Amino acid sequence: MIRVVVADDHGVLRDGLVGVIAEQQDMEVVATAADGAQAVDACRTTKPDVVLMDLEMPVLDGIEATRRITADPQTSGVRVLVLTTFNVDEYVFAALRAGASGFLLKDVRPEELLMAIRIVAAGEALLAPAATRHVVTAFVSWPAEGRPDPRLVGKLTEREREVLVLVAQGLSNAEIAGRLVVSPATAKTHVSRILTKLGLRDRAQLVIAAYESGLITPGG
Numbered sequence: 490m491i492r493v494v495v496a497d498d499h500g501v502l503r504d505g506l507v508g509v510i511a512e513q514q515d516m517e518v519v520a521t522a523a524d525g526a527q528a529v530d531a532c533r534t535t536k537p538d539v540v541l542m543d544l545e546m547p548v549l550d551g552i553e554a555t556r557r558i559t560a561d562p563q564t565s566g567v568r569v570l571v572l573t574t575f576n577v578d579e580y581v582f583a584a585l586r587a588g589a590s591g592f593l594l595k596d597v598r599p600e601e602l603l604m605a606i607r608i609v610a611a612g613e614a615l616l617a618p619a620a621t622r623h624v625v626t627a628f629v630s631w632p633a634e635g636r637p638d639p640r641l642v643g644k645l646t647e648r649e650r651e652v653l654v655l656v657a658q659g660l661s662n663a664e665i666a667g668r669l670v671v672s673p674a675t676a677k678t679h680v681s682r683i684l685t686k687l688g689l690r691d692r693a694q695l696v697i698a699a700y701e702s703g704l705i706t707p708g709g
Contacts, residue, residue, distance in 0.1 A: 491516045491610045494535060496528035496554070497543040497572070502595075506541060509599045516606065525549030529557050532564045538610045539568045542589070544580045552583045559588025559690065568609045568691075572597075590693050613661065613692055642702040644686045650704060652679040656692055657699030 493510055495518055497503040507518050520531035526549040532540055540558065544551035551571065558564045571584045571592035581592050590609045593602065642650065648669075655665045666676040680692070687698055699705050 491539060491606060492519045492535065492537040493517065493606060494520045494522060494528065494531045494537045494540040494567075496522040496525070496531070496540055496546065496551070498523050498546045499543075506602070509602065510606070513603060516603075523547075525551055525554030528554045529561075529564075532558050532567050533561070536564070537567055539570055539606050541606075542569050542571050542584070544571060544573055544584060552580060552587050555584050555589050556587040568612075570605060570609045585693055585697060588690055590691050642687070642698065642704065645683060649679055649683050649686070652676070653683055653695060653699050654704050656680060656683075657696045657705055 493516055495503055495506045495510070497506065500523070503521055503523070507521060510516050510518050519535040519537050522528040522531050524546045528540060528542065528546075528551075529549065531537075542551045542555055546554075549557075555569045555571070558567050558569060569584070569589040571581060571589045572595050573581050573584075573592050574595055584592065590613075591605065593605050597605070642653070645653065651669070652665060655668060660668065662676045662680060663673050665680075666673045669676065680695075683689075683695060684691070687695070689695055689698060
């Protein structure tokens with residue numbers, strides 16, 4: 490059972506999300522939050538698998554709430570899935586740096602939302618295809634302060650760098666396995682080793698690392 494916290498300051502949208510999730514046999518909403526502070530408290534209390542996080546909320550915004558959730562040893566295992574709109578790319582970027590595992594547009598279809606929750610709960614990153622390019626372009630234009638040193642990629646083997654590029658292109662472990670003609674287990678092992686070597690949290694951060702290291706470039 491996937492345990493979900495829904496955090497959004499708009500009651501109608503929040504209730505709608507709860508209703509969609511509640512209909513699923515493999516999911517349950519364990520708490521809701523109307524602001525970022527409530528979201529942090531809810532995660533500490535209920536230890537969910539995934540929190541749907543609105544970014545613009547009162548008391549504590551979604552970016553800071555995400556940072557606190559992912560930095561706290563009690564809740565570091567919680568996956569944050571950000572809900573956003575096209576015109577807040579800079580906030581999405583900040584949320585990814587704060588530890589979010591992915592983002593979706595708020596006009597996402599219910600079936601896409603549910604699939605996203607399952608993907609993120611399984612430890613994968615989820616970046617909305619329609620908005621990923623905008624976010625990546627915004628990311629690489631930001632100052633380098635606070636970013637991982639691109640030389641870290643030098644710690645990777647040639648095959649691991651190849652896998653990192655495929656991850657950044659949005660391929661799943663199964664798709665990477667097919668591309669490289671290896672088993673899915675081998676592909677998963679490569680991804681796990683890359684995360685460990687680079688000291689990163691999940692695939693969303695691997696995408697960022699691939700771009701900031703120059704392995705791939707926006708539009709490339």
